[in-house]
Amino acid sequence: MPSPIDLPELDGLLARGAQLVEALPEEEYEEGHLPGAVSLPLKHLTRERASALDRQRPVVVYCWDSL
Amino acid sequence: MSARAACRLETLGFAEVYDYVAGKVDWLVHERPVEGSRAGEPTVGVFARDDVVTCAPTDRAGDVRERVAGSPYPFALIISRGRVLLGRAPMSALEARPDAAIEEVMDPGPSTVRPHKTAEGVASDLKQKELRWAIVTTPEGELIGVATRTELEAAVSEPG
Numbered sequence: 001m002p003s004p005i006d007l008p009e010l011d012g013l014l015a016r017g018a019q020l021v022e023a024l025p026e027e028e029y030e031e032g033h034l035p036g037a038v039s040l041p042l043k044h045l046t047r048e049r050a051s052a053l054d055r056q057r058p059v060v061v062y063c064w065d066s067l
Numbered sequence: 068m069s070a071r072a073a074c075r076l077e078t079l080g081f082a083e084v085y086d087y088v089a090g091k092v093d094w095l096v097h098e099r100p101v102e103g104s105r106a107g108e109p110t111v112g113v114f115a116r117d118d119v120v121t122c123a124p125t126d127r128a129g130d131v132r133e134r135v136a137g138s139p140y141p142f143a144l145i146i147s148r149g150r151v152l153l154g155r156a157p158m159s160a161l162e163a164r165p166d167a168a169i170e171e172v173m174d175p176g177p178s179t180v181r182p183h184k185t186a187e188g189v190a191s192d193l194k195q196k197e198l199r200w201a202i203v204t205t206p207e208g209e210l211i212g213v214a215t216r217t218e219l220e221a222a223v224s225e226p227g
Contacts, residue, residue: 002070007087018085021072059073061069065093
């Protein structure tokens with residue numbers, strides 16, 4: 001299971017070179033996303049789309065919130 | 068949604084996957100920068116003032132009424148020790164039952180907005196509902212403050 005993290009932990013991972021993935025629809029990504037994040041909407045999260053990520057680096061996924 | 072996406076990435080063979088559970092809202096609440104077409108737009112959180120009267124649920128309504136009378140808003144907000152919003156008590160309720168505990172006269176489900184919402188959007192919603200204030204809380208329900216429609220509309224109408 002992926003580990004849930006909070007903001008301080010996210011900061012630490014970003015300092016280690018983690019990749020940010022926004023799982024929201026692309027239009028919401030276009031309006032605003034975390035710096036450097038890539039858009040990988042859950043509905044389109046295929047092996048092909050995920051191949052753009054670096055498997056050697058940590059991946060942090062986010063959406064709007066926990067609700 | 069992020070949990071499912073993170074799990075999906077694990078099934079696709081990614082070894083080190085994390086779920087930033089609190090997400091974009093948490094990032095914005097902490098006033099971190101964002102990129103995108105709407106980055107930089109004023110948000111309602113910027114306009115949230117902390118000058119509203121707050122009290123504990125067991126406080127006496129009559130005592131709170133005195134404080135509300137000297138405040139900019141005709142209501143008090145009832146919060147927990149951790150500042151989680153529990154309710155809203157209008158002046159009329161405080162006057163009607165001054166000897167009651169405020170939890171007995173409060174509205175336990177006031178509408179709230181999250182601080183990352185745009186000032187323009189919240190101002191529009193308030194106008195549509197003929198409301199003058201928005202209560203701003205974190206996603207966890209902690210009170211941030213109250214934003215006035217007047218200020219939000221003024222900010223939206225300012226050029227640049």
